[in-house]
Structure formats: structure tokens, C-alpha cells
């Protein structure tokens with residue numbers, strides 16, 4: 224697809240920048256505050272966490288779940304997540320979210336700061352994959368940057384998909400996919416796909432709780 228090169232560069236960015244990833248969580252009070260939102264969310268049962276990164280959310284989810292399966296493409300961030308998460312109920316898997324298909328279904332699928340990295344053309348397939356990963360009655364829960372955060376990014380306007388330029392401490396530069404979803408449009412788009420949706424703003428972020436369309440009955 225048009226976005227393959229960008230997605231590869233995005234994976235490379237998070238691999239190369241793993242050691243720098245946690246810095247905003249250490250420095251920004253609003254992010255530390257945002258992490259506590261987990262305690263208000265209907266996280267339950269067996270949880271699939273997509274793009275878990277360095278595991279900022281994983282131990283908090285594990286405290287509310289029967290089990291957590293946390294997936295990320297980058298071995299470097301997974302090493303940090305493993306070090307942070309000493310729980311026998313958490314399993315980490317290195318895999319590409321766009322290709323990996325879970326071997327079972329989950330009560331909750333959770334993803335923080337991942338939806339904005341999914342190219343718009345891949346969203347219908349992505350939501351279908353999330354729906355397929357959910358057990359009956361399950362919920363998808365997501366957290367991401369709202370449009371106000373765009374002012375802090377080096378937005379790139381000449382790419383095949385919405386994108387931004389990120390820089391690491393060594394001066395290296397990487398293009399990443401970055402879609403600043405507006406809660407209303409996202410609600411409309413998901414509703415059109417048959418999901419029931421509640422999205423609420425939390426400071427400059429948003430938190431979504433969604434349920435997929437009912438699976439067609441037999442016959």
C-alpha cells in the first residue's frame with residue numbers, strides 16, 4: 224500500500240527511540256494524570272493491549288484484569304515493558320498489529336496513543352480486526368491525542384497519509400503516521416461502521432469506549 228514505507232519508518236522510530244520514550248511520562252503532569260483514567264474505565268476480564276510500548280499502561284490494566292496480552296512491534300520497547308511489568312498474568316508478544324491475528328477472543332481490547340498511528344485507509348480493516356478480537360459483550364477502549372496536540376507536532380503536508388516528523392536525541396529524523404482525530408468525526412465514522420460509541424475529552428486527549436456491531440446470527 225501507499226503507506227507501507229511510512230509504517231516501516233514509524234516502526235523504526237519507536238525501535239530507535241525506545242530509551243527516550245518514557246521521558247514525557249516522567250516530565251508531564253497531564254500524562255501522569257491521564258494514566259489514572261484507567262481506574263474509571265470498564266476494563267475487565269482478559270485484555271488485549273495493542274501497541275503497548277514501554278508498558279506505561281500495562282501494569283495499570285493488569286491490576287484490573289484477569290490477564291493481559293500486550294502486543295508491540297518493537298523489541299526495544301517490549302524489553303522496557305517487561306522490566307516494568309512483573310506480573311504473571313501479563314504476556315508480551317512482538318508482532319505487527321496490522322498482520323497479527325489473535326488466537327483467541329478478549330473481553331477488552333485497549334490501545335493508548337495507537338489509533339492516531341493507523342492510516343485512515345486502514346481504519347475499516349483495523350476496526351474489523353478489533354471486533355474479531357472481542358468476545359461477545361466485549362469492549363474496545365482507546366485513548367489518544369485530540370486535535371489541539373497538532374500544534375506541537377511538525378506536521379508533514381506532502382505525505383500520502385497524515386504524517387508528522389519526529390526527531391530523536393541523536394538528530395535522526397523519522398516520519399510517522401499521525402491522525403489527530405476529532406471526537407465527533409470519529410464517533411460518526413464508528414457509528415457508520417455499526418459500533419456503539421462514547422468518546423469523551425480528557426484535557427487535550429480523548430477516551431473512547433466502544434462496542435462492535437452484533438455479529439450476524441446463524442442462517
Ligand SMILES: C[S@@+](CC[C@H](N)C(=O)[O-])C[C@H]1O[C@@H](n2cnc3c(N)ncnc32)[C@H](O)[C@@H]1O
Pocket residue numbers: 230233234237238273274275276277278279280294295296297300318319320321334335336337340
Ligand atoms: C505512541 S506509542 C504508544 C505506546 C503505549 N501504548 C503508550 O501509550 O505509551 C506507539 C507504539 O506503537 C508501536 N508500533 C508502531 N508500529 C506498530 C505496528 N505496526 N504494530 C505494532 N506496534 C507498532 C511502537 O513500537 C510504539 O510502542
